[in-house]
Amino acid sequence: MDLDPDDVFRDDEDDLENEFFQERESTKEFVVYLIDASPKMFSTTCPGEDQRDETHFHIVVSCIAQSLKTQIINRSYDEVAICFFNTREKKNLQDSNGVFVYNVAEREDLDRPTARFIKEFDQMEESFQKVIGSQYGIVSGSRENSLYNALWVAQGLLRKGSAKTADKRILLFTNEDDPFGSLNGAVKSDMTKTTLQRAKDAQDLGISIELLPLSRPDEEFNISLFYADLIGVEGDDLALVLPSAGQKLEDMKDQLRKRLFTKRIVRRISFIISNGLSIELNTYALIRPTVPGAITWLDSVTNCPLKTERSLICADTGALMREPPKRFQPYKNENIKFSTQELSEIKRVSNGHLRLLGFKPLSCLKDYHNLRPSTFVFPSDKEVIGSTRIFIALLRSMLRLKRFAVAFYGNPTHPQLVALVAQDEIVTAGGQIEPPGMHMIYLPYCDDIRNVEEHHSDANAVPRATDDQVKKAIALMKRIDLKDFSVCQFANPSLQRHYAVLQALALEEDEIPEINDETAPDEEGMARPGVVNAIEEFKLSVYGDSYDEENAHAGNGKVSEASKKRKAVAENAVKESANYDWADLADNGKLKDMTVAELKYYLTAHNLPVTGKKEALISRILTHMGK
């Protein structure tokens, strides 16, 4: 059995430095959310936030709504369809019973999500019973098979595009582990068979079917009754699919959300352990800064998108340069020229692979040995059988001996020395917290490390805390202890703000929802008497009574020269700027006759940036004046 379902999602990225942080958009994803809408989805509840019970149906719908809002910003080229089954009404191209494809106007059934789609889907639940309705689709005595129909409709939706350029997925949400349980005998076996065949046909077309089962609090979803065959997992893999029973709602939601994202291999590399022994690894970007989506420039008059054309012009002759130019570096009063090939050859100091150099104790890896986010590596036996076994053996040894591997990663454009740090799997009730594998940490070279501390060294000994002061600090630390702190528990407030603004503008909402800055310190907690006392004691032991004196802002003459100068320039600018009638100059188009220095008076006086060419300065002044 193929344990590596990721091959189709492979992309050969990570080569260019500037693309390091970005994901490529060329592999699109087509997803059909297939949601069981049977009465059982409405009648089963889980205790949710505020002790209120929430139905399985609600959990699923809100997870999907949430993921659509993320997706429209992060991966807006992906296309989605939402399809309910076990419904009273039907709406689908095949005209199959019990299947309802949800959509809004001006949108194909499988299409990129739009603002309207998200907005209406968000409110869909209220009118669901009236418009779509819930009804068991598989009952004894009728030959209807709503699950079969649903798969058929989903496959139909995924007809578009080739499997080469798009990843096609069906995500099936249900809490019914035995869909044909109510049937008997030949009818049951027949329906089971045809449904499994339908699923297999879809899989043969390159569509992956993933099950997202919901368990009832008292009874675990038994995947081996039916669905194991449908999604094609067996044996040990079952444990991966299965959520444990009795999970809290938050965990369940969390897990569903996690699994809505596909895993993408960034690169496949070979790890050379010694000459003649190299194993196969896949690398994954598990941690990368998320940035607001790319800017599209528009013409402010027509709102039409613009494209940027870059042209290279010879500074000496003004001629347009067609061929990619050579590069040069001034050196010893000469211009030394390099061709692009030469430059890339200089960078190629190794052969693109990861090469083991040796091992060191973990204490050699300092906190400042870091430059970029790490990359996760996981073994694969897809091409080289035996890789995983070697990897596991090394990983266990490294964990046990508390050592990390030093290796050279010969990435053609950015070769670097790396540390491979072993990570054991960490699992909690909510699922896998840390996957087992190694993290590749990019090490700095000596050229990248600065010895700042030495700049602050003194010929004499510097002040040092006494044991008593350290004790007071320990007491303080114990008071302000974040026991359950986990990395990445905060949402990025500026990003959330950005999304909220965008969403509000796109959905034409009147108000921009306030976002909660989770990164702000816990003021209430800090104000508790125990904490306040500990801080006061520490303060007293360190500063004595000189705290106010040392922290006083003004008056100690320490304002730096630069800031004094800056202040003087600003004051002068305000004075000078007052000598001109700017409105008049602007109206008569006389700004262009002024000198750059004069223009900067206005800008400095109004606290505007003074960078750029003269035209930029003028346009900035005009914008500021509202002309």
Next chain:
Amino acid sequence: MARNREGLLLLLDVGPSMHGVLPQVEKLCSMLVQKKLIYGKNDEVGIVLFGTEDSDAGTKEDQVGLIAMRMSALGMKMENIVVRGSLIGNANQIIMDENDLLLDLFSKKSSVKTVYVESPTALLGAIKTRNISPVTIFRGDLEISPNMKIKVWVYKKTSEEKFPTLKKYSDKAPPTDKFATHEVKVDYEYKSVEDTSRVVPPEQRIKGYRYGPHVVPISSAEWEAVKFKPEKSVKLLGFTDASNILRHYYMKDVNVLIAEPGKPGAMIAVSALARAMKEMNKVAILRCVWRQGQQSVVVGVLTPNVSEKDNIPDSFFFNVLPFAEDVREFQFPSFSNFPISWQPNEQQQEAADNLVKMLDLAPSGKGETLQPEFTPNPVLERFFHHLELKSKHPDAPVPPLDETLKKITEPDVELLAEKKSIVDAFRRQFELKENPKLKKSTRRLLREKPSGSDERHGDDNVSDALAVNSIESKPDTKVEKIGDLTPIQDFEAMMSRRDSPDWVGKAIENMKKKIFNLVENSNKGDDYSKAVELFVALRKGCILEQEPKQFNEFLRRICKFCQEKNLSSFCDLLESKELSLVTKSDAIDSDVTDDEARSFFVKRELKYED
């Protein structure tokens, strides 16, 4: 800016015991001077050579003391690089100890830094060849609470030294023009996507952000009004166990937080917190906005940097941690769920233990090799080397990677030789083989690219021949028919089978059937693109194997069939891809002329109109 100018004096010991490492010393010095030529043209450099053969160091303690005092009075700094270990053959231990004593005296009395290096590679990285004066990125309060603030300065501790950005060169100016700058200006024009003849001036542009298929325009003024605007501040959120922060969550280059100079209270506060954190194995979590007007906040972890030297203050390192949005929580299988055949057995585990233990880069008693602090960037070293060569001979080829630098990119040969038995034992324990189920053409992993320095035009020639050299057994895959999954690969595999002459014929027949089926059973042209792909492969294969007739007959048959069944859109597709008959110039056995091939589809159209 006179303040940043540096006067540098290199004192080189050229006594006999140093002769072994003089080539590296020379390299280090020339690197230093080369970088000065680029980054610090106004700096001044001098070199003094001295031999220690008969210097009588023991009686000079007083002199050293005096010199040290004078040096610190003049604000001079000194860096000593002491070469150690196996590099120096029969050095006199007593003299070495005496020298150490003197150097130690220096470092007590003035700003002197002494480093010991044990390998030529470390020697190349032992001093900063480029002097960057540190600039604070933040000066202000570290807020423990609203009632307690510690004055700190924040600097970069690591920052990547990038490959130099070379300017673009223009050779358009006539060679006689002595004042030519040879520079290239980059010009940007903004054109409407719909009407490319219309150029929009830069100030008429407005930023738009994608929201699904729509773009939402937002002017900078509008954005200014609604965007997130945090106040400049560095605030403590709390302390937590160091084990809560896994090392791989560090996101960026690293900062150092240091108490503001001249503030004894702040220095003690930092010192107390750092030492308390170290003792209790705790770290602090901070929320930082370094500059006023910055649009984002960072949350990060503060770890103690307790100084071992009396004259260097305690400080903290700061690493940025990810936000919830930055982490992709992919699930991976547990190793315990893998089949037994993937799990190492006891002997294998032992061999791995030995390898991890013995292939040691930091053996106790000896220095740590490849310490980042002493490891130069091989790419930059190579660039400056090439630059120097080119300044003498403009056509000088890219030099091979220096032997000393190869110790960074490749395992140390001596270490491997020393630990050969362990490495061999490890290799004996494990067996690797290529997955026989994979098609040859999909194998990409094991193709080794030649490392640039040796083979200059390797890039395009890397073919399957080079593919598998790290693997002993390579079972040939025997493809016998064309499957559904990878038809093209199957076809190619069959065509290249040499164990019987029949395979070519079989492959072509098989492929024809496959294409025919696709075209015939395609529902509204769904599978046409796939069929065309197969067509391309078939055509290529027929040319390669000199079977033009097979292809031409098939093409004619398909076209006829399409006309009869009203499936002409498939033929249109073939035409648009220029998949016409195989001509005589393609394959010598063909009886089709180029003209005939060109008019093949045209004729078809005429017939169609009839």
